[in-house]
Amino acid sequence: MSRSKNDLPDPLILAAAGAGIAVLATGAALLQRRRHRESRGQEETIATDAPHWTLDKASSRALFGKSVLINRPRAELYAAWMPERFPEFMENVVAVDDLGDDVSQWTIRAPAGREVTLVNRITERVEDTSIYWQSTPVSDIANSGEVRFIDAPAGRGTYVSLILAYDPPAGKVGRFAAKLLQREPEVQARRDLHRFKQLMETGEVTTNASPSARGAESPTEPHI
Amino acid sequence: MRAVTWQGRHKISVETVPDPEIVNPRDAIIRVTSTAICGSDLHLYDGYIPGMRAGDIVGHEFMGEVVETGAASTLQRGQRVVVPFTISCGQCFFCEKQQYSACDNSNPSETRDASELMMGHAMGGAFGYAHLTGGYAGGQAEYVRIPYSDVGPVVIPDDLADDDVLFLSDILPTGWQAAVNADIEPGDTVAVWGCGPVGLFTIQSALLLGAGRVIAIDHFPTRLALAKKYGAEILDYTKVDVREALAEMTGGIGPDACIDCVGMESHGFTVDNILDQVKVKLLSSTERIHALRQAILACRKGGRLSIPGVYGGFADKFPLGQLMEKGLTVKSGQTHVQRYSGDLLEMIQAGKFDTVSLISHHASLEDAADMYRHWHDEQNLYTKIVLKPGLAKGAVSARQEMEHA
Numbered sequence: 001m002s003r004s005k006n007d008l009p010d011p012l013i014l015a016a017a018g019a020g021i022a023v024l025a026t027g028a029a030l031l032q033r034r035r036h037r038e039s040r041g042q043e044e045t046i047a048t049d050a051p052h053w054t055l056d057k058a059s060s061r062a063l064f065g066k067s068v069l070i071n072r073p074r075a076e077l078y079a080a081w082m083p084e085r086f087p088e089f090m091e092n093v094v095a096v097d098d099l100g101d102d103v104s105q106w107t108i109r110a111p112a113g114r115e116v117t118l119v120n121r122i123t124e125r126v127e128d129t130s131i132y133w134q135s136t137p138v139s140d141i142a143n144s145g146e147v148r149f150i151d152a153p154a155g156r157g158t159y160v161s162l163i164l165a166y167d168p169p170a171g172k173v174g175r176f177a178a179k180l181l182q183r184e185p186e187v188q189a190r191r192d193l194h195r196f197k198q199l200m201e202t203g204e205v206t207t208n209a210s211p212s213a214r215g216a217e218s219p220t221e222p223h224i
Numbered sequence: 225m226r227a228v229t230w231q232g233r234h235k236i237s238v239e240t241v242p243d244p245e246i247v248n249p250r251d252a253i254i255r256v257t258s259t260a261i262c263g264s265d266l267h268l269y270d271g272y273i274p275g276m277r278a279g280d281i282v283g284h285e286f287m288g289e290v291v292e293t294g295a296a297s298t299l300q301r302g303q304r305v306v307v308p309f310t311i312s313c314g315q316c317f318f319c320e321k322q323q324y325s326a327c328d329n330s331n332p333s334e335t336r337d338a339s340e341l342m343m344g345h346a347m348g349g350a351f352g353y354a355h356l357t358g359g360y361a362g363g364q365a366e367y368v369r370i371p372y373s374d375v376g377p378v379v380i381p382d383d384l385a386d387d388d389v390l391f392l393s394d395i396l397p398t399g400w401q402a403a404v405n406a407d408i409e410p411g412d413t414v415a416v417w418g419c420g421p422v423g424l425f426t427i428q429s430a431l432l433l434g435a436g437r438v439i440a441i442d443h444f445p446t447r448l449a450l451a452k453k454y455g456a457e458i459l460d461y462t463k464v465d466v467r468e469a470l471a472e473m474t475g476g477i478g479p480d481a482c483i484d485c486v487g488m489e490s491h492g493f494t495v496d497n498i499l500d501q502v503k504v505k506l507l508s509s510t511e512r513i514h515a516l517r518q519a520i521l522a523c524r525k526g527g528r529l530s531i532p533g534v535y536g537g538f539a540d541k542f543p544l545g546q547l548m549e550k551g552l553t554v555k556s557g558q559t560h561v562q563r564y565s566g567d568l569l570e571m572i573q574a575g576k577f578d579t580v581s582l583i584s585h586h587a588s589l590e591d592a593a594d595m596y597r598h599w600h601d602e603q604n605l606y607t608k609i610v611l612k613p614g615l616a617k618g619a620v621s622a623r624q625e626m627e628h629a
Contacts, residue, residue: 191333202316206329209245212280224334
């Protein structure tokens with residue numbers, strides 16, 4: 001796999017090294033990526049500048065990545081991406097508690113009215129550029145990731161990329177069930193990233209909350 | 225409150241629903257005083273727009289009085305405003321480029337996925353127009369919540385009547401943008417397909433933008449008469465071969481710009497349109513693009529094609545080679561209403577547009593179901609319908625000259 005000069009180190013390697021913790025699921029993801037890189041190295045004939053999370057077929061990726069253009073300066077967005085503010089734009093994050101030492105505990109709404117708890121440690125911050133995290137062993141869902149901030153050209157603001165690896169609860173079945181209920185982490189991450197964009201650009205999270213003749217809906221709650 | 229709801233194909237009903245409430249700081253609530261039925265509402269009525277749900281409140285052309293404001297709204301209670309049908313945040317990349325209908329924030333994260341899947345990118349939000357454009361309640365109702373109320377609504381001076389300015393919400397800026405997109409040069413010949421309300425405003429706009437002549441194409445006598453009144457030469461496509469007539473009227477070269485104000489439900493009894501109708505019925509295509517095909521073939525080499533007409537998906541037998549070989553420039557899109565609102569309001573005040581004589585009927589909001597049926601079935605008699613929540617049920621008034629007709 002080729003890397004351009006300004007490419008940052010693999011977020012998973014950094015995260016794992018920084019935390020000194022090898023959570024089983026993300027460790028496996030890392031291994032898989034290494035294996036991919038090795039096999040790719042032999043076959044590679046054409047270089048690519050595509051982001052690493054877009055390589056391979058979507059179904060065989062261990063990583064999820066999504067980027068949005070946000071019309072605000074990089075430093076402002078970097079400063080706003082703090083766990084205390086997550087409940088403002090992460091739909092299913094009910095609360096974030098600071099446990100000290102860059103560890104925070106997230107309470108998240110899960111399928112079937114349950115709640116899950118994530119305990120994540122921020123493993124590295126690169127000022128105005130990226131934030132890496134890694135779950136601790138007590139976390140209900142093993143996960144790690146990076147949020148990356150890059151200047152967009154021509155004064156358009158910032159490209160914000162969210163790169164995520166996680167171990168789906170109860171394997172593929174759990175993932176499918178969560179997807180059906182629209183609580184699947186990739187769907188959720190994509191939507192939350194758009195909510196972050198809305199909040200930072202417009203000062204509020206967009207909602208279509210409005211009346212309808214459907215009895216079950218409230219005029220103050222969003223609907224599909 | 226009372227509101228006009230979509231319940232299924234050809235099923236419109238007026239229901240009692242909860243009142244809207246302020247949800248976000250930039251919101252405002254308006255009490256609707258006038259709301260029109262749009263030609264594009266017929267696409268919903270006919271079931272051609274995906275993503276409608278039974279119980280949706282429809283309507284995207286409306287105006288009214290501000291009755292409640294959120295903490296960050298710049299509107300004041302009691303102001304009269306016209307509301308653009310496009311919902312635009314004013315602060316994203318697209319809004320800053322004044323491409324307001326492409327707003328990247330107004331389609332909420334819950335609804336934008338489906339829109340992105342279908343179009344490649346999520347469409348901007350709009351009032352009362354299906355869940356692919358955000359699932360917002362529409363304006364054919366007594367009250368509406370207006371998001372980003374500091375960006376969209378146009379405050380109207382007291383000396384202007386509702387009928388003078390209501391169409392700033394959609395069809396006037398849509399007709400104006402259609403003409404702007406045709407890049408009209410002084411003395412140009414511009415052909416306009418469709419003399420519905422958008423076509424009628426396109427004719428007026430093209431002439432204001434310097435067209436030497438406008439040739440309008442339709443088959444409803446009343447609509448052709450309005451086109452003539454606004455300064456167009458007219459062609460009834462049931463009486464002439466449109467392409468031959470256009471060629472003979474332009475020394476054989478064809479119109480400099482062609483504007484398709486028809487969209488996805490093109491009429492006509494030509495072979496291509498009958499095949500399109502069959503395909504649409506069999507659900508293998510969504511579009512009937514007869515007018516668009518004819519516009520491409522009629523346009524002069526190196527000319528401009530402007531498409532304000534609404535299309536929803538994939539089309540068959542699109543004359544792509546003809547488009548390329550003739551070197552046409554194509555511009556299209558939903559209207560960036562907020563970009564034109566201020567200028568168009570001034571032009572209305574200066575008397576440059578006739579915004580009133582195309583209105584054929586005023587009716588009560590309570591009579592919406594009947595009005596949708598008339599709008600669908602009697603397009604000659606019904607050229608534009610304005611619903612008034614304040615009118616009593618059954619109080620329909622038709623325009624003077626229609627009564628003589």
